[in-house]
Amino acid sequence: MVMADLGKLNVEEPPPIWGSRSVDCFEKLEQIGEGTYGQVYMAKEIKTGEIVALKKIRMDNEREGFPITAIREIKILKKLHHENVIQLKEIVTSPGRDRDDQGKPDNNKYKGGIYMVFDYMDHDLTGLADRPGLRFTVPQIKCYMKQLLTGLHYCHVNQVLHRDIKGSNLLIDNEGNLKLADFGLARSFSHDHAGNLTNRVITLWYRPPELLLGATKYGPAIDMWSVGCIFAELLHAKPILPGKNEHEQLNKIFELCGSPDENIWPGVSKMPWYNNFKPARPLKRRVREFFRHFDRHALELLEKMLVLDPSQRISAKDALDAEYFWTDPLPCDPKSLPTYESSHEFQTKKKRQQQRQNEEAAKRQKLQHPQQQHSRLPPLQHGGQSHAAPHWPAGPNHPNNNALPQVPAGPSHHFYGNGKPRGPPAPNRYPPSGNQSGGYNQNRGGYSSGSYPPQGRGAPYVAGPRRPSGGGAYGVGPPNYTQGGQYGGSGSSGRGQNPMGGNRNQQYGWQQ
Incomplete structure (x- = not known):
């Protein structure tokens, strides 16, 4: 038998074995992040x-x-493959000691370096929301939230807890695709797992009450509390629970969601830190009153997410079936979303530092007035077009499609960098009273509540505290163990074809 010549049978070049290629296969264009666990480069x-x-x-x-x-x-x-989860493409290495941007060797005593190769993403959700002059439309918010819930449902079906859901870990590209990222705190779980898990996970502002009360046995409900905080933050145009420490964080949760007792949360009194943190007086649930400017379907979904008892908290699968996503205005097609200049926290931090130096020098010379900070804008309530972003210097493969005259950058937080929270704490703006709503059992699918509030538009956003900074979405910062690191919709109740999801009763191939 005549054998084919060597190499003639290779119709396609096989994918590289992880770790077999050198980082020299890539040209580093610029550093876009830095943290405790490493640097990130475009x-x-x-x-x-x-x-x-x-x-x-x-x-x-x-x-x-x-x-x-x-x-x-x-x-x-390696085991997660979904359009709404960041893809780890491969692992590459450097055979010798790496050098930094100044050409100096790094401090790796083991010599050589190891790199994780990810899809490049242009933005994170928080970075987009903090852009001066930017308004999200209601269909745009629904689009992002639906992608978030879809990706998270996939993770939970595959028995993975993310354990650090926050805006800066939700990456978005210029085609409108959202992906969950930074799985540095994630872990696998099983429903019959008897061991204890750490409760020192999830960035403080998005941490659920059960972890703050010392729970060590938990499941997917912890991620859904974080999703509720992000949902309300988009609708409200600023973070809703900006605590400085664990005690203050619990107080803010109780002021908004009411104080827990055995009636609404069976077993809460037996939690390790309940007696240390329980409120001095009973507090009523005020979610509906505080967020009365949300439309009724958004408020209904939010109520089901911000439930104190994790066993009654809505699941990602049931949230995708909520009326909010199936009433007008419907979620838009991601490809219809506007494009923006890419921006990364590592770069914008340098710009802010230089800007502050320039302002201080200008004030000393009395050449200009103090700069006014920008605020996030409330959403366009009737599906209007989003404002284009101001000019931001683009990466080498990201042309400027929506540039306006450059304006000074205000506070922002992006998915690469590592920093500290900045700015004063927000005052307590919770109303004095409200209606206490019934619980939601995701297994029963039932939900009881009071009457819906009148629809309306909320007050303009006032700039509040900066969010906790920690790792970037590629996981370059320290673990978010402690603090370190618009929009109400309106429309008719009519149904229609959902451009993102087809029929609401369709079964996903990966559902269990």
Whole structure:
């Protein structure tokens, strides 16, 4: 038998084995993030020209080899393959000691370097929302929320808890696609798991009450509380629970959602830290009163997410079936969303530092008035067009499609960098009373509530405190163990074809 010549049978080049390629296959274009666990670079694959994100795993502080957080993240991402979850493309290495941007060798005593290669994403949800002059439309918010819930449902079906859902970990590209990212705190779970889990997870402003009260046995409901906080933040145009520490965070939760007792949350009095943090006096639930400017379907969904008892909190699957996503205005097609200049926290932090220096110098010379900070704008209530973003310097593959004259950047937070919370705490603006709503059982599918409030538009957003900064969405910052790191819709109740999801009763192939 005549054998084919060597190499003639290779119809397609096989994908590289993880760890077999050198980082020299990529050209680093610019650093876009930095944190405790490494740096993140925008890079171009030399052979294909594809733009990616390279996250370098910092090894100089490791005494026992490869970081356990990176091992867990890699393991989880290898088994998750979904359009709303960030893709880990491969692992590459550098054979010798890496050098920084100034050409100096790094501090890796083991020599060499290890990089995680991700899809490059242009923005994060918080970074977009904080752009000066930007308004999200109601269909746009529904589009982002539906993608978030779809990706999270996929994770939960595959028995993965994210454990750090927040706006800066939700990446968005210029085609409107949203992806869950930063799985550095994620872990697998099983419903019959008897072991204890740490409660020191999830960034403080998005941490659910059960973790703050010391729970060590929990499930997907912890992620759904974080989703509720993000949902309300988009509708309200600022973070809703900006606590400074665990005690203040619980107080803010109780002021909004009422104080827990055995009637509304069976077993709460037996939680480890209940006696230390229980309120001095009973507090009524005020979600409906405080967010009375939301439309009734948004308020109904939010009520089901911000339930104190995790066993009564709505699941991602049931949230996708909520009336909010199936009434006008419907979620828009992601591809119909406007494009914006890319922006990364690492870069904008430098711009803000330079801006502050310029302002201080100008004030000393009395050449200009103090700069006014921008505020987030409430949503366009009737599906109007979003304002274009101001000019931001783009990456090498991101042309400026919506540039306006440059304006000074105000407070923002993006998905790469690492920083500290800035700004004073927000005053307590909760109304003095409200209606206490019934609980929601995701297994029963039932929901009881009081009458819906009148529809209306909320007060303009006033700039509040900066959000906790921590790791970026590629997971370059420290674990968010403590604080470190618009929009009400309106429309008729008519149904229509959902451009994002087809029939609301369709079954996903990966549902269980």
